[in-house]
Amino acid sequence: MRFSEILRSKPEASAFLMLAVMTLLFTFLSPAFLTYNNFQIVLQPIPEIALVAIGVTILMISGEFDLSVGSVFALSPMIMVLALGAGMPLVLAMLLGLCAAIAVALINAAITLRLGLPSFIATLGTLFMARSIAIVAAGGFPPAFPRDLDLWWIVGKVDLLRVSVFWLLAIGILLGIVLRKFDFGSWIFATGGNRQAARDMGINTARVKTICFILCSSLAGFAGMIQTFRIKAMVPTMGTGFELTAIAAAVIGGAALTGGIGSVTGAVIGALLIAFIENIIILMRIDANWFRFAVGAMIVIAVAINKLTRDWAGISKQVEDDND
């Protein structure tokens, strides 16, 4: 395959390019960047951001949007911690937390698909509602995080990584395969790429979107639990603004707001890039307020590169056809 075709057929290609450039640049800027100790720090929160970004990406491929992930990121672990406090076993409490995430997803799906409101508006509503419930459920002060839970299988340390990285890998690979190799994955792309066509060809697009809403919310809830386990505290306001980070990671990773384009690898690279930027700002002792600026700039650059490479590849393809 020619380079231009790779750029066009792989939405994450430009993100990959940026990752390479940033890694080189940051290594040059700070000798501490590409070191074992630093990566131990950088990789800590990656599974959490990346899992949410994967969910948001898949939902975006199906043509919908979820702003409520940041709130679900707090609501799910909150329900879980309360259930733990009431003496429920860990796995059951986690399942209960995931049920809360699924409930939010079903509300999002119902408002979007039955009432026909844009998912942007629907999930803006549930962003506030889910956050409110998480805070009210806490009853004014954060609930105590239960001691002596066996959490090794989720956040235990393995050399420079945490077990959560393996959860990310497992979930990411699984969803990546479903997206590319399964018929359901094809339906997700078709639903977001041209809903009318998908429907006319017999795909139940409302069901496809509902499943993507559920997947997105569940991943956000699970990611929130991982963070709670990692910092061993339940903060009701955790994940505030996380929806924007996740959407940024998805977009930097090549997902299109219009639907039908995106990849799991892209989402993970997007999450990595954002974490790298945060890290280099700390390493170089730059005012932390520049973080948002850098992320914003990267979104613009990523989308611009995507558009330019597609236009350029489109032109070179046309030239080639004319030469036939």
Add this chain to the structure above:
Amino acid sequence: MTDIHLSVKGLDKWYGSVHALRNLDLDIPRGQVVGLIGDNGAGKSTFIQILSGVHRQTNGEVFFEGTPVDIRSPRDAMNLGIETIYQYTAMVPEMSIARNVFIGREKRKFGPRGFGVLDEKAMASQALRAIEDVGLHLRSAETPVKDLSGGQRQGVAIARAMHFRASMLILDEPTNHLAVKEIGKVLDYVRQLRDQGITVIFISHNLHHVHEVTDRVVAFSRGSKVADVKAKDTDVKQMIDLIT
């Protein structure tokens, strides 16, 4: 005795307070190419959307090969062998030709529908054969559909219908937004279909095209059938009078 492929009796369709189709009776013999003409909003699309499972009639019955059928969804229509080429191109531009040919009806290596592993090799080779069968020559079935011209896309849509053994093909303004050269190709496809004995319902605002490729012309006006003539017994001038 003629072999009636499809017939409708007393078909009515209301969209809220809009009476889009009024008490339509129509018999379509097997292998006939029927042209459907009528002004904007005459009810042509409404009629074929009932046959293709996009909408359901308010009243009346549809008979397929003599038996009453209830077409509740596009899948029901496809299962009967009714395939539709839409006014817009029912393709996903970002997806490959192979994926587009098999949207919703993917070839699976294993696993149930909805959770099956795609058989990409089989889809690619069968898609390529299907488009060659309609006389369209494309290098690879992996090309994204957005790289095809409008006429080529309609060709792929027709190839898709033929691959799934359509016995009846509905074309709703398939030449819209196409360049002249491309329109010629699509009309050629319709002639090919007739030669293969496929029943065709062809909708177009271009009466020359309708007259050129059809055996019979049915005219709609404000939801009612106002004329039903053999194509060779009429001409474009008369057809204009029928619909205005």
